C-alpha cells in the first residue's frame with residue numbers, strides 16, 4: 286500500500302546524496318542555529334530545498350516537516366519528516382558518515398503504525414536502506430533483519446549527544462555510564478538515521494538518544510520495526526511524533542536497556 290511512497294523517496298534520496306557527495310571536498314559555510322553546537326551549512330539548505338521541492342511536486346497534498354524549516358503544515362493526513370543531511374558535523378569535517386533521511390508519517394493512524402515509509406541513504410557507502418509498512422526492511426535490494434544477540438554484555442550499542450548535552454551533561458553521563466558498564470561496547474557515530482539503519486541490518490544491537498528530532502529518526506524507526514526490532518521511548522512506550530527520547534533495539538536486549546534508561550532523562 287505504501288511501496289510507491291518508499292520508491293519515490295529512494296529516487297529523491299539518491300539524487301540528494303549525489304549533491305552531497307559532489308560537494309564534500311568543498312569548504313562549507315557553517316552557521317550555528319538556536320542551540321549551541323547545532324550547526325547548519327549551505328548544503329543542508331540546498332539539499333533540503335531540492336528534497337522538499339521534489340516531494341511537493343510528486344505529493345502536493347502532503348505536509349512536510351523539514352529540519353531547516355522549509356516544510357509545510359496544512360493539517361494533512363500524510364507528513365514527511367526530512368533530514369537533508371543527517372550527520373552535518375561529520376560532513377563539515379569530511380568524515381564519510383552521513384545520510385539523507387526521508388520518513389513518511391500517516392498522522393491519523395495508531396501511534397505504532399503511523400510510520401508508513403522511510404528511506405535512509407548512506408551516501409559515501411552507497412547503502413540505500415528503505416522500508417514500507419508491512420513490507421519489510423531492505424538494503425540495496427536485500428531483505429534485512431535485526432541481530433539475534435540477546436546478551437547485553439556482548440551487544441554493540443550506539444548513542445548520540447543532543448546539542449544541549451554540553452550544557453546539561455549530568456543525565457547523559459549517568460545513562461552513558463550505565464550503558465558502558467552493562468554492554469559489550471558503545472559507539473557515538475554522529476548520525477541518528479545511520480545508527481537506526483545499522484540496528485535494522487543487525488550490525489548494532491541498539492541505539493538510544495535524548496533530545497532527538499522527528500526528522501532524524503522517523504525513517505530509521507520504521508526500518509528497525511520492519512526488520513523485526515523494537516522502538517520505544519526511554520519508558521518503553523511507543524514513540525509518538527515528535528519524540529524526546531528514543532530507544533531502538535533488536536528486541537532481544539530491549540527490556541534490560543529500557544530498565545537502565547527508564548525515567549532517567551532530561552525533559553527537553
Ligand code: LIP
Nearest residue numbers: 370371372373445446475476477
Ligand atoms: C545529528 C543526529 C545525531 C545527534 C547530533 C545531531 P544532524 O543530526 O543525527 O544523532 O547526536 O547531535 O542532532 O544535526 O546532523 O542532522
